[in-house]
Amino acid sequence: KKMAEAPPVSVNEKKFIENALRKGIRVDGRKALTMRKLQIQFGRKAGTVEVSLGKTRVFSACSADVVKPYPDRPSEGFLRLFVDFSPMASPYFEHNRPSGRSVQLSRMVQRGIRESNAVDTESLCILSGSRVWEIRCDVRVLDDDGNLGDCANIAAVCSLLHFRRPDVTVVGDRVTLHSVDQRQPVQLAMHHIPIIISFGIIAEDESLVMIDPNRKETTVSTAELSFTVNKHKEICGIHKIGGTPLNPNKILKYANVAIENATAITEKIEKLLAEEEKSQQKRSRRGESVYTNPIEAFIDNPEMEEEKGETKKKMEEEED
Protein backbone atom coordinates (compact mmCIF):
# COMPACT_ATOMS: atom_id res chain seq x y z
CA LYS A 1 0.00 0.00 0.00
CA LYS A 2 2.85 2.37 0.78
CA MET A 3 4.34 1.79 -2.66
CA ALA A 4 1.30 3.23 -4.37
CA GLU A 5 1.81 6.49 -2.53
CA ALA A 6 5.18 7.40 -3.94
CA PRO A 7 7.40 6.48 -6.87
CA PRO A 8 9.34 3.28 -6.14
CA VAL A 9 12.90 3.47 -4.88
CA SER A 10 15.33 1.11 -6.58
CA VAL A 11 17.14 -1.59 -4.62
CA ASN A 12 20.46 0.16 -5.23
CA GLU A 13 19.18 3.40 -3.75
CA LYS A 14 17.71 1.52 -0.80
CA LYS A 15 21.01 -0.19 -0.03
CA PHE A 16 22.87 3.08 -0.45
CA ILE A 17 20.61 4.90 2.00
CA GLU A 18 20.92 2.06 4.50
CA ASN A 19 24.71 1.84 4.28
CA ALA A 20 25.10 5.59 4.61
CA LEU A 21 22.85 5.56 7.66
CA ARG A 22 24.98 2.83 9.26
CA LYS A 23 27.87 5.26 9.05
CA GLY A 24 25.65 7.96 10.58
CA ILE A 25 25.19 10.15 7.52
CA ARG A 26 22.29 10.69 5.13
CA VAL A 27 22.15 11.04 1.38
CA ASP A 28 21.74 14.82 1.52
CA GLY A 29 24.69 15.19 3.88
CA ARG A 30 22.75 15.47 7.14
CA LYS A 31 23.55 13.46 10.25
CA ALA A 32 21.04 10.82 11.35
CA LEU A 33 19.44 13.15 13.90
CA THR A 34 19.62 16.49 12.09
CA MET A 35 16.50 18.10 10.73
CA ARG A 36 16.30 19.93 7.43
CA LYS A 37 16.30 23.70 7.22
CA LEU A 38 13.02 25.15 8.45
CA GLN A 39 11.81 28.30 6.72
CA ILE A 40 8.70 30.21 7.74
CA GLN A 41 7.27 32.96 5.58
CA PHE A 42 4.27 34.91 6.85
CA GLY A 43 1.77 36.24 4.34
CA ARG A 44 0.12 39.61 3.96
CA LYS A 45 -3.13 38.50 5.54
CA ALA A 46 -3.10 37.69 9.25
CA GLY A 47 -3.03 33.93 9.69
CA THR A 48 -1.44 33.03 6.34
CA VAL A 49 1.94 31.36 6.39
CA GLU A 50 4.09 29.21 4.13
CA VAL A 51 6.41 26.73 5.86
CA SER A 52 9.10 24.66 4.24
CA LEU A 53 11.28 21.86 5.62
CA GLY A 54 13.87 21.34 2.93
CA LYS A 55 11.83 20.83 -0.24
CA THR A 56 8.58 19.99 1.55
CA ARG A 57 6.29 23.04 1.41
CA VAL A 58 3.00 23.63 3.18
CA PHE A 59 0.70 26.67 3.17
CA SER A 60 -1.79 27.45 5.92
CA ALA A 61 -4.52 30.06 6.33
CA CYS A 62 -7.03 30.81 9.09
CA SER A 63 -10.53 32.24 8.99
CA ALA A 64 -13.12 33.03 11.63
CA ASP A 65 -16.89 32.85 11.75
CA VAL A 66 -19.52 33.40 14.41
CA VAL A 67 -21.80 30.43 15.05
CA LYS A 68 -24.09 28.86 17.61
CA PRO A 69 -22.32 26.54 20.05
CA TYR A 70 -23.27 22.96 20.83
CA PRO A 71 -26.12 22.94 23.42
CA ASP A 72 -24.17 20.73 25.83
CA ARG A 73 -21.10 22.99 25.62
CA PRO A 74 -22.53 26.48 25.56
CA SER A 75 -19.36 28.40 26.30
CA GLU A 76 -16.91 26.58 24.06
CA GLY A 77 -15.91 27.81 20.66
CA PHE A 78 -14.80 25.62 17.76
CA LEU A 79 -11.42 25.00 16.27
CA ARG A 80 -11.61 23.23 12.94
CA LEU A 81 -8.46 22.01 11.29
CA PHE A 82 -8.32 20.67 7.74
CA VAL A 83 -5.25 19.30 6.05
CA ASP A 84 -5.67 19.14 2.30
CA PHE A 85 -3.33 16.99 0.25
CA SER A 86 -3.41 18.78 -3.06
CA PRO A 87 -2.41 16.98 -6.28
CA MET A 88 0.04 19.88 -6.60
CA ALA A 89 2.18 18.23 -3.93
CA SER A 90 2.49 14.84 -5.53
CA PRO A 91 0.92 13.07 -8.50
CA TYR A 92 -0.08 10.34 -6.07
CA PHE A 93 -2.56 12.60 -4.30
CA GLU A 94 -6.07 12.66 -5.78
CA HIS A 95 -8.20 15.76 -5.64
CA ASN A 96 -10.72 15.52 -2.77
CA ARG A 97 -9.98 11.85 -2.31
CA PRO A 98 -7.43 11.46 0.50
CA SER A 99 -5.63 8.13 0.68
CA GLY A 100 -5.43 6.16 3.94
CA ARG A 101 -2.04 7.61 4.70
CA SER A 102 -3.20 11.17 4.02
CA VAL A 103 -6.09 10.69 6.42
CA GLN A 104 -3.68 9.34 9.02
CA LEU A 105 -1.36 12.33 8.71
CA SER A 106 -4.21 14.78 8.76
CA ARG A 107 -5.68 13.18 11.88
CA MET A 108 -2.29 13.22 13.57
CA VAL A 109 -2.00 16.97 13.01
CA GLN A 110 -5.61 17.59 14.04
CA ARG A 111 -5.39 15.56 17.22
CA GLY A 112 -2.05 17.05 18.19
CA ILE A 113 -3.55 20.54 18.19
CA ARG A 114 -7.15 19.97 19.19
CA GLU A 115 -6.96 17.21 21.74
CA SER A 116 -3.99 18.73 23.54
CA ASN A 117 -6.08 21.89 23.92
CA ALA A 118 -3.45 24.04 22.28
CA VAL A 119 -6.06 26.70 21.54
CA ASP A 120 -8.22 27.79 24.45
CA THR A 121 -11.72 27.15 23.14
CA GLU A 122 -13.36 28.75 26.16
CA SER A 123 -11.80 32.07 25.20
CA LEU A 124 -13.65 31.78 21.90
CA CYS A 125 -16.98 32.24 23.61
CA ILE A 126 -18.83 35.46 22.81
CA LEU A 127 -22.25 34.98 24.36
CA SER A 128 -22.69 31.74 26.26
CA GLY A 129 -25.29 29.52 24.66
CA SER A 130 -25.81 31.59 21.55
CA ARG A 131 -22.63 32.94 19.92
CA VAL A 132 -19.13 31.56 19.77
CA TRP A 133 -16.20 31.87 17.39
CA GLU A 134 -15.47 29.08 14.98
CA ILE A 135 -11.84 29.28 13.94
CA ARG A 136 -11.08 27.35 10.80
CA CYS A 137 -7.52 26.54 9.84
CA ASP A 138 -6.91 25.20 6.32
CA VAL A 139 -3.55 23.59 5.73
CA ARG A 140 -2.67 22.99 2.08
CA VAL A 141 0.22 20.76 1.17
CA LEU A 142 2.09 22.29 -1.77
CA ASP A 143 5.13 20.00 -2.16
CA ASP A 144 5.74 16.52 -0.79
CA ASP A 145 9.34 15.65 -0.03
CA GLY A 146 8.67 13.61 3.09
CA ASN A 147 7.65 14.48 6.63
CA LEU A 148 4.39 16.18 5.77
CA GLY A 149 3.12 15.68 9.32
CA ASP A 150 5.81 17.90 10.83
CA CYS A 151 5.54 20.57 8.22
CA ALA A 152 1.74 20.69 8.24
CA ASN A 153 1.72 20.92 12.00
CA ILE A 154 4.22 23.79 12.10
CA ALA A 155 2.21 25.58 9.43
CA ALA A 156 -1.05 25.14 11.34
CA VAL A 157 0.48 26.30 14.60
CA CYS A 158 2.17 29.35 13.03
CA SER A 159 -1.05 30.21 11.25
CA LEU A 160 -3.03 30.10 14.51
CA LEU A 161 -0.42 32.18 16.31
CA HIS A 162 -0.33 34.75 13.50
CA PHE A 163 -4.09 34.98 13.09
CA ARG A 164 -6.07 37.89 14.53
CA ARG A 165 -9.81 37.70 15.07
CA PRO A 166 -12.04 40.81 15.24
CA ASP A 167 -12.58 42.32 18.66
CA VAL A 168 -15.98 41.85 20.30
CA THR A 169 -17.95 43.82 22.89
CA VAL A 170 -20.84 42.22 24.75
CA VAL A 171 -23.31 44.43 26.60
CA GLY A 172 -26.08 42.35 28.13
CA ASP A 173 -27.56 40.50 25.18
CA ARG A 174 -26.14 42.74 22.45
CA VAL A 175 -23.00 41.58 20.70
CA THR A 176 -20.97 44.09 18.71
CA LEU A 177 -18.26 42.89 16.32
CA HIS A 178 -15.70 45.56 15.58
CA SER A 179 -14.24 45.89 12.11
CA VAL A 180 -10.45 45.70 12.02
CA ASP A 181 -10.34 49.34 10.88
CA GLN A 182 -11.98 50.46 14.11
CA ARG A 183 -10.44 48.23 16.72
CA GLN A 184 -7.22 46.26 16.79
CA PRO A 185 -8.03 42.59 16.23
CA VAL A 186 -7.20 40.09 18.92
CA GLN A 187 -4.82 37.14 19.10
CA LEU A 188 -6.03 33.62 19.77
CA ALA A 189 -5.34 32.36 23.29
CA MET A 190 -2.95 29.44 23.02
CA HIS A 191 -1.93 27.33 25.98
CA HIS A 192 1.09 25.74 24.37
CA ILE A 193 2.63 25.02 21.01
CA PRO A 194 2.55 21.34 20.01
CA ILE A 195 5.19 20.29 17.51
CA ILE A 196 5.32 16.99 15.66
CA ILE A 197 8.72 15.37 15.14
CA SER A 198 8.86 12.29 12.94
CA PHE A 199 11.45 9.56 12.61
CA GLY A 200 11.95 6.97 9.90
CA ILE A 201 13.31 3.63 11.07
CA ILE A 202 15.04 0.98 9.02
CA ALA A 203 14.99 -2.02 11.31
CA GLU A 204 16.84 -4.79 9.57
CA ASP A 205 19.31 -6.21 12.06
CA GLU A 206 19.79 -3.10 14.17
CA SER A 207 17.49 -0.13 14.35
CA LEU A 208 18.69 2.66 12.11
CA VAL A 209 16.84 5.82 12.92
CA MET A 210 16.68 9.07 10.98
CA ILE A 211 14.84 12.22 11.94
CA ASP A 212 12.77 14.18 9.42
CA PRO A 213 12.95 11.63 6.59
CA ASN A 214 12.55 12.89 3.03
CA ARG A 215 10.35 11.10 0.53
CA LYS A 216 12.87 8.46 -0.55
CA GLU A 217 13.88 7.76 3.04
CA THR A 218 10.22 7.35 4.00
CA THR A 219 9.67 4.80 1.24
CA VAL A 220 12.77 2.91 2.35
CA SER A 221 11.95 2.88 6.08
CA THR A 222 10.18 -0.10 7.57
CA ALA A 223 8.60 1.79 10.48
CA GLU A 224 7.65 5.36 11.24
CA LEU A 225 7.57 6.98 14.64
CA SER A 226 6.06 10.41 15.35
CA PHE A 227 5.93 12.38 18.55
CA THR A 228 3.73 15.37 19.25
CA VAL A 229 5.54 17.23 22.00
CA ASN A 230 5.98 20.75 23.28
CA LYS A 231 8.80 22.70 24.84
CA HIS A 232 7.48 22.05 28.35
CA LYS A 233 8.57 18.43 27.88
CA GLU A 234 4.96 17.25 27.64
CA ILE A 235 4.05 14.50 25.24
CA CYS A 236 0.80 15.23 23.44
CA GLY A 237 0.91 12.15 21.24
CA ILE A 238 3.00 9.22 20.15
CA HIS A 239 2.23 7.62 16.80
CA LYS A 240 3.72 4.37 15.76
CA ILE A 241 1.32 2.57 13.50
CA GLY A 242 2.34 -0.79 12.10
CA GLY A 243 5.77 -1.39 10.70
CA THR A 244 8.54 -3.37 12.33
CA PRO A 245 8.40 -3.74 16.11
CA LEU A 246 10.47 -1.40 18.28
CA ASN A 247 12.06 -1.68 21.69
CA PRO A 248 10.12 0.55 24.16
CA ASN A 249 13.40 1.91 25.59
CA LYS A 250 14.34 3.15 22.15
CA ILE A 251 10.98 4.89 21.86
CA LEU A 252 11.58 6.81 25.07
CA LYS A 253 15.08 7.72 23.96
CA TYR A 254 13.76 9.23 20.77
CA ALA A 255 11.06 11.04 22.68
CA ASN A 256 13.85 13.04 24.29
CA VAL A 257 15.40 13.78 20.92
CA ALA A 258 11.99 14.91 19.72
CA ILE A 259 11.59 17.24 22.70
CA GLU A 260 15.00 18.83 22.03
CA ASN A 261 14.12 19.50 18.42
CA ALA A 262 10.64 20.70 19.28
CA THR A 263 12.09 23.20 21.74
CA ALA A 264 14.46 24.52 19.08
CA ILE A 265 11.62 24.83 16.58
CA THR A 266 9.35 26.55 19.10
CA GLU A 267 12.05 29.11 19.83
CA LYS A 268 12.50 29.76 16.13
CA ILE A 269 8.75 30.20 15.65
CA GLU A 270 8.50 32.62 18.57
CA LYS A 271 11.45 34.62 17.28
CA LEU A 272 10.02 34.89 13.79
CA LEU A 273 6.61 35.86 15.14
CA ALA A 274 8.17 38.66 17.19
CA GLU A 275 10.00 39.94 14.09
CA GLU A 276 6.81 39.77 12.06
CA GLU A 277 4.99 41.72 14.78
CA LYS A 278 7.62 44.47 14.58
CA SER A 279 7.44 44.69 10.80
CA GLN A 280 3.63 44.80 11.03
CA GLN A 281 3.85 47.75 13.41
CA LYS A 282 6.19 49.52 11.00
CA ARG A 283 3.77 48.94 8.16
CA SER A 284 0.79 50.21 10.12
CA ARG A 285 2.73 53.33 11.11
CA ARG A 286 3.36 53.96 7.43
CA GLY A 287 -0.40 53.85 6.95
CA GLU A 288 -0.63 50.47 5.22
CA SER A 289 -3.45 48.28 6.36
CA VAL A 290 -1.98 45.33 8.18
CA TYR A 291 -5.04 43.35 9.15
CA THR A 292 -7.80 42.26 6.87
CA ASN A 293 -11.29 41.45 8.02
CA PRO A 294 -11.66 37.70 8.17
CA ILE A 295 -15.42 38.04 8.07
CA GLU A 296 -16.68 39.01 4.63
CA ALA A 297 -19.76 40.76 5.99
CA PHE A 298 -17.69 43.79 6.91
CA ILE A 299 -16.16 44.21 3.51
CA ASP A 300 -19.11 43.54 1.25
CA ASN A 301 -21.25 46.33 2.62
CA PRO A 302 -19.96 49.59 1.07
CA GLU A 303 -22.26 51.79 3.18
CA MET A 304 -20.66 50.56 6.35
CA GLU A 305 -17.22 51.43 5.04
CA GLU A 306 -18.30 55.01 4.42
CA GLU A 307 -19.86 55.51 7.84
CA LYS A 308 -17.82 57.85 9.93
CA GLY A 309 -17.26 57.09 13.58
CA GLU A 310 -17.85 53.63 14.94
CA THR A 311 -18.55 51.04 12.26
CA LYS A 312 -20.46 48.33 14.03
CA LYS A 313 -22.13 45.12 13.02
CA LYS A 314 -24.91 44.48 15.52
CA MET A 315 -26.16 41.02 16.21
CA GLU A 316 -29.18 40.61 18.37
CA GLU A 317 -30.06 37.78 20.65
CA GLU A 318 -32.47 35.45 18.89
CA GLU A 319 -35.90 35.30 20.38
CA ASP A 320 -37.01 31.86 21.29
Place this chain on the structure above:
Amino acid sequence: MRVSRKDENIHNATVQVFVKPITGNEDIEHMLMSTMVEDCLSSVILVKMHPLTRIQIVIQLLDVDGSILSCAINGAMMGLIDAGIQCNKLLAAVTVTQLDSEMIVDPSKDDEKRASVVVNLAFNANDQQIILSNTNGLLSKSDYHNIINTAQKAALKVEKFMRKFFESTMR
Protein backbone atom coordinates in the same frame (compact mmCIF):
# COMPACT_ATOMS: atom_id res chain seq x y z
CA MET B 1 -1.03 10.57 -15.70
CA ARG B 2 -3.47 7.72 -16.06
CA VAL B 3 -7.03 8.90 -16.64
CA SER B 4 -10.02 7.29 -14.99
CA ARG B 5 -12.40 5.17 -17.07
CA LYS B 6 -15.18 7.69 -17.18
CA ASP B 7 -12.92 10.49 -18.41
CA GLU B 8 -11.13 8.37 -21.00
CA ASN B 9 -10.79 9.77 -24.49
CA ILE B 10 -9.11 7.55 -27.06
CA HIS B 11 -8.17 10.48 -29.27
CA ASN B 12 -7.14 13.19 -26.84
CA ALA B 13 -5.66 13.85 -23.45
CA THR B 14 -8.15 14.94 -20.79
CA VAL B 15 -7.37 18.33 -19.29
CA GLN B 16 -8.47 18.84 -15.69
CA VAL B 17 -8.13 22.06 -13.79
CA PHE B 18 -8.72 22.48 -10.06
CA VAL B 19 -8.84 25.88 -8.41
CA LYS B 20 -8.44 25.69 -4.66
CA PRO B 21 -9.37 28.63 -2.43
CA ILE B 22 -7.26 30.03 0.40
CA THR B 23 -9.62 28.89 3.14
CA GLY B 24 -12.62 26.65 3.10
CA ASN B 25 -13.94 24.29 0.51
CA GLU B 26 -14.33 25.03 -3.15
CA ASP B 27 -17.14 27.43 -3.85
CA ILE B 28 -19.14 27.96 -7.04
CA GLU B 29 -16.86 30.85 -8.03
CA HIS B 30 -13.83 28.56 -7.88
CA MET B 31 -15.58 25.91 -9.95
CA LEU B 32 -16.50 28.59 -12.49
CA MET B 33 -12.90 29.78 -12.60
CA SER B 34 -11.62 26.24 -13.07
CA THR B 35 -14.08 25.64 -15.92
CA MET B 36 -12.98 28.85 -17.64
CA VAL B 37 -9.29 28.05 -17.26
CA GLU B 38 -9.90 24.48 -18.45
CA ASP B 39 -11.74 25.56 -21.59
CA CYS B 40 -9.07 28.16 -22.28
CA LEU B 41 -6.18 25.75 -21.91
CA SER B 42 -7.84 22.85 -23.73
CA SER B 43 -7.70 24.85 -26.92
CA VAL B 44 -4.03 25.64 -26.37
CA ILE B 45 -2.60 22.30 -25.29
CA LEU B 46 -1.84 19.79 -28.07
CA VAL B 47 -4.15 17.14 -26.64
CA LYS B 48 -3.87 14.88 -29.65
CA MET B 49 -0.28 14.10 -28.71
CA HIS B 50 -1.23 12.26 -25.50
CA PRO B 51 -4.37 10.17 -25.91
CA LEU B 52 -5.74 8.26 -22.92
CA THR B 53 -3.84 10.43 -20.47
CA ARG B 54 -4.79 13.11 -17.99
CA ILE B 55 -3.15 16.51 -17.78
CA GLN B 56 -3.97 17.87 -14.35
CA ILE B 57 -3.48 21.50 -13.43
CA VAL B 58 -3.89 22.57 -9.81
CA ILE B 59 -4.19 26.26 -8.99
CA GLN B 60 -3.87 27.04 -5.30
CA LEU B 61 -4.87 30.60 -4.41
CA LEU B 62 -2.45 32.00 -1.83
CA ASP B 63 -3.52 35.63 -1.68
CA VAL B 64 -6.36 37.27 -3.59
CA ASP B 65 -6.02 40.96 -4.43
CA GLY B 66 -7.88 41.33 -7.76
CA SER B 67 -7.19 40.13 -11.33
CA ILE B 68 -7.42 36.57 -10.08
CA LEU B 69 -8.62 34.94 -13.32
CA SER B 70 -5.85 36.36 -15.48
CA CYS B 71 -3.31 35.56 -12.79
CA ALA B 72 -4.54 31.96 -12.75
CA ILE B 73 -4.35 31.66 -16.54
CA ASN B 74 -0.85 33.15 -16.68
CA GLY B 75 0.29 30.91 -13.86
CA ALA B 76 -1.18 27.81 -15.46
CA MET B 77 0.45 28.74 -18.78
CA MET B 78 3.87 29.07 -17.17
CA GLY B 79 3.32 25.80 -15.34
CA LEU B 80 2.55 24.05 -18.62
CA ILE B 81 5.69 25.42 -20.24
CA ASP B 82 7.76 24.41 -17.22
CA ALA B 83 6.27 20.91 -17.33
CA GLY B 84 7.15 20.62 -20.99
CA ILE B 85 3.59 20.09 -22.20
CA GLN B 86 3.32 20.98 -25.87
CA CYS B 87 1.10 23.96 -26.63
CA ASN B 88 0.35 25.58 -29.93
CA LYS B 89 0.01 29.10 -28.52
CA LEU B 90 1.40 31.18 -25.70
CA LEU B 91 -1.43 32.66 -23.68
CA ALA B 92 -1.16 36.00 -21.96
CA ALA B 93 -4.11 37.10 -19.83
CA VAL B 94 -4.96 40.56 -18.54
CA THR B 95 -7.77 42.04 -16.43
CA VAL B 96 -8.99 45.56 -17.12
CA THR B 97 -11.59 47.56 -15.22
CA GLN B 98 -13.39 50.69 -16.26
CA LEU B 99 -14.90 53.38 -14.04
CA ASP B 100 -16.49 56.26 -16.00
CA SER B 101 -13.70 56.98 -18.46
CA GLU B 102 -10.86 55.73 -16.31
CA MET B 103 -9.33 52.39 -17.31
CA ILE B 104 -7.28 50.40 -14.83
CA VAL B 105 -5.13 47.50 -16.01
CA ASP B 106 -4.41 44.73 -13.49
CA PRO B 107 -6.79 46.09 -10.84
CA SER B 108 -6.56 45.34 -7.15
CA LYS B 109 -9.53 44.07 -5.16
CA ASP B 110 -10.63 47.62 -4.23
CA ASP B 111 -10.32 48.77 -7.85
CA GLU B 112 -12.51 45.89 -8.98
CA LYS B 113 -15.17 46.69 -6.43
CA ARG B 114 -15.36 50.34 -7.42
CA ALA B 115 -15.37 49.65 -11.16
CA SER B 116 -18.47 49.59 -13.32
CA VAL B 117 -17.16 46.75 -15.46
CA VAL B 118 -14.40 44.14 -15.08
CA VAL B 119 -13.12 42.54 -18.26
CA ASN B 120 -10.88 39.46 -18.32
CA LEU B 121 -9.07 38.87 -21.59
CA ALA B 122 -6.65 36.19 -22.68
CA PHE B 123 -4.73 36.63 -25.92
CA ASN B 124 -2.62 34.47 -28.16
CA ALA B 125 0.69 36.24 -27.75
CA ASN B 126 1.68 35.85 -31.42
CA ASP B 127 -1.24 37.29 -33.31
CA GLN B 128 -3.10 39.12 -30.52
CA GLN B 129 -6.29 37.15 -31.10
CA ILE B 130 -8.71 36.73 -28.22
CA ILE B 131 -8.94 33.25 -26.67
CA LEU B 132 -10.97 34.26 -23.64
CA SER B 133 -13.16 37.29 -23.06
CA ASN B 134 -15.20 37.55 -19.89
CA THR B 135 -16.99 40.71 -18.81
CA ASN B 136 -18.80 41.52 -15.58
CA GLY B 137 -20.79 44.72 -15.83
CA LEU B 138 -22.16 47.15 -18.36
CA LEU B 139 -20.06 48.66 -21.12
CA SER B 140 -20.49 50.18 -24.56
CA LYS B 141 -19.06 48.74 -27.78
CA SER B 142 -16.50 51.53 -28.14
CA ASP B 143 -15.39 51.07 -24.53
CA TYR B 144 -14.93 47.37 -25.19
CA HIS B 145 -12.74 48.13 -28.22
CA ASN B 146 -10.62 50.55 -26.20
CA ILE B 147 -10.25 47.99 -23.45
CA ILE B 148 -9.14 45.35 -25.95
CA ASN B 149 -6.51 47.68 -27.40
CA THR B 150 -5.13 48.50 -23.97
CA ALA B 151 -5.24 44.88 -22.89
CA GLN B 152 -3.34 43.78 -26.01
CA LYS B 153 -0.51 46.11 -25.13
CA ALA B 154 -0.49 44.81 -21.55
CA ALA B 155 -0.55 41.22 -22.80
CA LEU B 156 2.59 41.88 -24.81
CA LYS B 157 4.33 42.87 -21.57
CA VAL B 158 3.12 39.69 -19.87
CA GLU B 159 4.42 37.60 -22.76
CA LYS B 160 7.76 39.41 -22.65
CA PHE B 161 8.07 38.59 -18.95
CA MET B 162 7.28 34.92 -19.57
CA ARG B 163 9.89 34.69 -22.33
CA LYS B 164 12.52 36.48 -20.25
CA PHE B 165 11.83 34.18 -17.31
CA PHE B 166 12.14 30.97 -19.27
CA GLU B 167 15.11 32.13 -21.27
CA SER B 168 16.98 33.00 -18.10
CA THR B 169 16.14 29.66 -16.44
CA MET B 170 17.27 27.79 -19.55
CA ARG B 171 20.77 29.11 -19.08
